[in-house]
Structures are given as structure tokens and as C-alpha cells.
Amino acid sequence: MVRGIYIHIPFCHQICNYCDFNKVFFKNQPVDEYIEALGEEMRLWTANHDFHNIETIFLGGGTPTSLSPKQLNKLLSFIQMYIPLEHVTEFTSEANPDELTKEKLEVLYQGGVNRLSLGVQAFQEDLLKKLGRTHSNDHVFHTIDEARRIGFDNISIDLMYGLPGQTMQQWKETLNIAFSLQLPHYSAYSLIVEPKTIFYNLMTKRKLRLPSEDLEADMYDVLMQQMEQHDLHQYEISNFSRRGYSSIHNQIYWDNDEYVGMGAGAHGYINGIRYSNHGPLKKYMKSIADGEKSIYETHIETKQERIEEELFLGLRKTMGVSKKHFYEKFNCTIESVYEKQLQALLQKELIVTEGDYIKLTRNGRFVGNEVFEEFLL
Template sequence: MLKAAYLHIPFCVQICHYCDFNKIFIHQQPVDEYLQSMKKEMIHTTTRFKNYEMETIFVGGGTPTALSEQQLQTFLGDVNEVLGNRSLIEFTVEANPEQTTKEKIAVLKANGVNRLSVGVQAFQSSLLKKLGRTHNKEDIYSTVAEAKKAGIDNMSIDLMFGLPGQTMEMFKESVDEALALDVPHISSYSLQIEKKTVFYNLAQKGKLVLPEQELEAAMYEYLIEALDKKGFKQYEISNFAIPGFESKHNLQYWNNNEYFGIGAGAHSYVEGTRRRNAGPLKQYMNLIEEHGFPYIEEHQVPLSEKMEEEMFMGLRKGEGVSDATFMSRYGRSMFDIYKEPIQRLIQKGWLEQREDTLVLTKDGRPLGNEVFQEFIGVVLD
């Protein structure tokens, strides 16, 4: 039974220089009309696909907190009306510090939001400016304090490393500052240069100077050690939590479970089919009006691809991939299907077997993408 939904708010007050997600500058956009289209998509989706019982909802973007208080109230009310139920245990909204006011936090809390994912990225003004971020350190402190005061204690902080001009001292300071905020979850990612971003254009012109790979690797190693000392468990390659505060929604993805995807550019995985929604606002809204659904791509996932995804999604997790779970889903052992790549990766020291489970080793974690490639395209007997 499907238990998760992702909802996409594409609007931003400022476009970050590294972001390749589906987003649009909010000024003079048809925000209210878009929210109405999202409600229609929710209704049509739950009418067509009835085998669901929501346990987790995640609202991402873009910047959900770019919405006004009234727009947030309308949107969250619609979400609760269509998707909400007593089974809901985690309701997350992404929040940018400079736009997450005391009043907006009150709206979030009143509508059942019980987790915030705060886009911090760094604590140094110089780095934030290079990233195209418009918040400062004081905004971060204020957002976290106001959320706690409102009773939202379950928060995650996003940090980035490998940034242009970022030194090890800067990253250590950011990790220390994040820990001082006393939140139970930290996500940390290295900068990836994606097409259609400011950073990509700068890199093409030779104007983007990034830290050496050795320094980036050292930052990641420091992150793991520093958070471990403070009681954070690395339960996924880039995610760390005080036990009990793992992201239940993101675990739905890493456990290769199905989910609804609502909104412009959103992806869904329902009844064995992956679907992609139209990204441009006008196209998305027109498709909703004309056809009820905004799909521009549908892919029935074959068995071989499901098994590949089970491996490389599951190996992202600290607990790895269980052969018992694999066999219950696909009727065969992963040690049979992937015998050769598993043996190669174990010999390289990137994978280890713990009873019936495969996990990335300490050396394998920074090389996750190389490990995952080994499971793609294996011919089934």
C-alpha cells in the first residue's frame, strides 16, 4: 500500500546559483491558480489510485515558505482535506530562513506540519552570497528558535560542502554552528554542478574555482566524525539523525516504495509505473484542466529495473540491503542475480556482507555512484 506523497511548490523569491530543481521567480506568477490546480491533481490522483494510506507528506520546492500566510493556509488546508488522515505521522515542509516568519510557522503548526527541513547550506555570509542565498546567520537562529517555540522540535538542517571559496575551517564552523542549534537531523551534500544553473555557466567559462577533491573528501570525513561524536547516526550516505528522528519520508524512497508526486515537475511511482509531470506552470495547469493529469512521461518499470533500484537505493542506507526483503519482493536472491558485481565490490573493499545484508563500507560511502553503476545492466538468467 502506498504511504507517501511529495508536493512541489516551484516558486522562489531568489534563484540559487546551484539549483536545478523545477523553480520559477515568484513575482507576478499565478500562484493562487497554481495551488488550485494542485488541489485538482490531488483529487484526481486519489480518485484514480485508491490503494493508499498516507503516513508521510513532504512539501518541497522551490521554496514553499515563499508563499504568503494566506496561500500557505489555503494550500495546507487542501492537503489535509484530500490527503490527510489519522495514519499521518510525518508532515515535512522545506523552509528558507529569511521567509519563515513567526506567523508562517504558526500556520504550519496549525495545519499539522510537524517537521521542518531548513535550507541553511552554510553559516558564512561570503559563501551564502556566492550561492545566491539571501538569508544570514541571524535568520537561521530566529527560524529555529521560533519553530521550537511553536512546538516544532523535529527539524533538519541542510549543509553543503565543496563550495567555491570554502575552506576546511569554514566547513568546521558550519558543522559546529548546526550542532549548536540542537536539531535532531542534519543533511549534508557536496556541491554538484548541474546544467541550466549559474554555477554551470561560470564553470563553462572557467570562472568557478572549487576545492580540490582531497579537501572535499576531508570535509565529508570530518562531518561523519563530528556528528558521530554528538550521537548522530549516519543512516544514509548524506543524512544523519539522532536515533528516532530519521526522515521517514525519505526512507520511503530509499526503501524503493511507491509514492504520489503532486505539482509541476513532480515525479511519482504508483502501481509499478513512474510518471513525470509537466514542469512549466502554464503547461502543467493546462494539462490539469484538459486531461485531469499533468503527465508528460509514463514508464512501466520492468522487473530488472526494479531490482537495480532496490540495490542502489538500498545501499544508500546505513543498514544496507536485506536479502530477505529482496527475495520477498522479487522471488530471487540478490546474491544469485548480482553474484559477480557483489564479489568484485567486496574484493575492492567497498561493500561488506553482514549475514544476509549488504552494506557500503567506510571506503565505499564516498564512492557510492561507482558502486551503484555495478548493478545496472546485469543480464538476468
């Protein structure tokens, strides 16, 4: 059963140096035509799929807030027209702090958006400049104040550590400023240098000075300690929230449940099939104009692949993977598939069994990717 819908907005007024998502510069792009194509894609999906039980909608990018208020309103009107909202409890939009004007906030709020995810990353001007970010701290503070006045109470910010030239002092300062905002949700990610990014090109030329692995691990340790001290529960490797404010949409991914992806380059998972849409705007819009869903590639998952994903996605969650749920889903026990791997990881104290759940230990969170690799059959 499909639980969520992801809608991709590929436009940006500024391309960040670390971003490898499908995106294009906003200027001279067919933005209005793209929004019309999104509306048509929604119609094509809802013509033969029942979305009445959808729990979440997520506007991602790119940058959804690169759109004008009029364009945002048009997008939201298509969502209201084609997607049943009666069971949607979480409707998120990603946003850049320097683009989220009062008018855009009002359009989002009136259009049903009830959660904001702000790309903040750091609170030091030199680090923001290295990342290619264009906002200032004042943009962040003003936007959050304005959003609260309009009625948003579910606000999250993204933070990053392991950045080029970042010191522990800067990371602690970023966390202190973040906590002063008293938000219900924080995401914090270590920098991963992806191919086809500016950072990757700099790294290949040995012009990117990154913190050592030990310093990055220490930053993660401080992150977990500080979040706990501020009564923010770590419910996933990189996500922390007050009670009742965990991201429902991201939970869909970690639960390995089904969702629909719409828009250029979007990915989805439905009826046991993973798919991706055409990334280039012209190809995406042409296929939609031809009455097709713009699906570029599909992959029918084998049982083995679904089992693997159940473990390496589910173990990202602090609560871990339910043995009972695993058995109900695959008609076999985790132990019958992964006996050797579980024994080895238990001996290394990287995982632990607590009641019905298998989960990472605190030490296991530091080497999560190494643990996940053990479950690739």
C-alpha cells in the same frame, strides 16, 4: 502500496546558483491559480486511489515558504480536504530561514506540518552570497527559536560542502555552529554542479573555483567523524539523526517504495510506473483544468530496472539491502544476479555482508556512486 505524497511548490523569491529543480521567480506568477490547480489535482488523484495508508507528506520546491500565510493556509486546507491524515506520522515542509515568519510557522503548525527542513547550507556570509542565498545566520537562529516556541521539535537543516572557495576551516566552523543548535536531524551534501544552473555556466567558462577531490573527501570524512562524536547516527550517505528522527519520507525513496508526486514538474512512482508532471506552469494548469492529472511522461519499469534501483537506492542506507527482502520482492537471490559484482566489491572492501544485509563499508561511502554503477546490469 503508496506510502507518501510529494507536493511541489515551484516558486522562489531568489534563484540559487546551484539549483536545477523546477522553479520560477515568484513575482508576477499565477500563484493563487496554481494552488487551486494543486487542490484539483489532489481531488483527481483521490477520486480513484485509496490514500488512507499514507505515512508521509512532503512540501518541496522551489520554496513552499515563498507563499504568503494566506496561500499556505489555502494549500494546507486542500491537503486536509482530500488526503486522509490518520496514518500520516511525518508532514514536512522545506523552508528558507529568512521567509519563515512567526505567522507562517503558526499556519504550518496548525495545518498539520510537524517537521521543518531548513535550507541553511553554510554559516559564512561570503559562501552564502556565492550560493545565491539571501538569509543570514541571525535568520537561522531566530527561525529555529521561533519554531520551537510554536511547538516544532522535529527540525532539520541542510548543509553543503565542496563549495566554491570553501576551506576546511570554514567547513569545521559550519559544523560547529550547526551542532550548537542541538537539532535532531542534519543533512549534508557535496556540491554537484548540474546543467542549466548558474554554477554550470560559470564552470564551462572556467570561472568556478571548486575544492580538490581530496579536500572534498576530507570534508566528508570530518563530517562523519563529527556527527558520530555528537551522537548523531548516519542512517544514509548524507543524512544523520538522533534516534527516532530519521526522515521517513526520504526512506520511501531509498526503500524503492511507491509515492505520488503532485505539482508542476513533480515525479512519482506508482503501480510499477515512474512518471513526471508537466513542468511549465501553463501546461500543468491547463491539463488540470481539462480534468487530467497533468502527467507528461510515464515509464513502465522492467524487472531488471527495479532490481537495479533496489541496489543503488538501498545501498545509500547505512543498514544496506536486506537479502531476504530482495528475494521476497523479486523471487531470486542477490547473489544469483550480482555474483561477480559482489565478489569484486567485497575484495576491494567497498561493501560488506553482515547477517541478512549487504552494505557499504566506511570506505565505500566515499565512492558510493562508483559502487552503485556496478549494479547497473
